[in-house]
Amino acid sequence: MLILLSCAKTMAQASPINVPAATVPQFAGKSAEIALQMSQFPVEDLKRLLNVNLKIARQNYQRFQDFHSEDNLPLPAILAYTGIVFKRLKPKDFTEEDFLYAQDHLRLTSFCYGLLRPLDLIKNYRIEGDIRLPEYGSMTLFDYWKPLLTDVFISTIKAQGNLLINLASNEMKQLFDWKKVEREVRIVTPEFQVERNGKLTTIVIYTKMCRGEMTRYLLKNRFSTPENLKNFTFEGFAFRPELSDENNYKFTIRE
Template sequence: MMIYISCAKTMTARSRQQVPFTTIPHFEKEARENAMNMAQFSAKDLSSLLRINNKLAAENVLRYHEFFSPESHSLPALLAYTGIVFKRLNPKDFTDEDWKYAQDHLFITSFLYGLLRPLDLIKSYRLEGDVRMPEHGDATMFEYWRSLLTDYFITEIKKQGGVLVNLASAEMKGLFHWEKITQAVRVITPEFMVYKNGKPTTVVVYAKMCRGEMTRFILKNCIEDVEALKTFEWEGFTFNETLSQKDHMVFTLQ
């Protein structure tokens, strides 16, 4: 079973946590080229491209300019991202065995790096999927990555049994030829909902928290059986058989 989750916009460059080993991203060469391209943009350009304020734009100009410096800090991907999903995943108490299992069973999407394993060393950056670079023939990052990631992703999923648990945001499908993915492997998509006015509704913050908690649940328990996913419970969220379909598992707040 393979899991994939979305990258986060917020990142850190420092952590005291020890990990058993580190690795180089599979698409390191492409990431370095992407960073070099992004370094050409001014703070004003980045503010517009990334839809961020001037302070964040200036910070990311600096990040890209320092990207190739040996003094620039790198962190394992699972420690570098600090969004809600990663906070709930909470790898602070991971054992060496947890890290090794996660390395084989978890992918993190990245508009800069493509796909990342938890122990892949990365640098802080900011990038969006709709950014177009002249060096890519004006293609968006979604378009740029599709041909590079799809077959690699399928191969890696098949190595782990041919089942993908999709805990990423919907937009991340755009990084792949998604129809080809669904034809080649089984995709399980959990959804987390709360009742509002008697109707099941997705609340983004709860959905992100649950994605992180389910990822942690799978990794800490080495879940390989699809049926075992239904036993996931967190803060009142439980499997709702009535709303679920075969590969679309709905969890509701009771």
């Protein structure tokens, strides 16, 4: 079983957590090229490209200026990202065995680094998938990464039992030839929704919380079959077999 999570937009500069190993991202050379191109954009351009306020644009301008500095120390990806999903994953209480198991069974998408293992060392950045960089012509970063990542991703899934638990956001599918991935391996996508007045609604913050908690549940328990997912519960969210099929598992809560 391989689990896929999205990267987060918020990142830490340091962490007190010790990990048993540190690895180099497979596409480290590509990420260095992307960061170098991003460093050429002035603050106002970054504000527009990243769709952020001036403060965040300035922060990321400095991040890209410092990206290649030896004084800018990287962090393992599982500790570097600090969004809601990663807060719920709670790596601070991972054992050495948990980290090593996650290294084999968890992958993180990244517009800068492509596809990451949890212990891959990365630097702070912020990039969107629809950005078009000067040296890549009319291609978006989605277009750039797709031919590089698809076969690598499929091979990794096959090596881990031919089963992908897709807990990433929908936009991350654009980093891959998703139809090819679907043809080659089995994908199970858990969905988390709130039932209000008889209607099911997706609430982003709940979805992110559940994705982090489910990833933790899978990693801590070392599950290898999707059947185990059906026993997952969190804050009232529970599996709904009547709303699910073999590729889409629905978890709901009633308000």
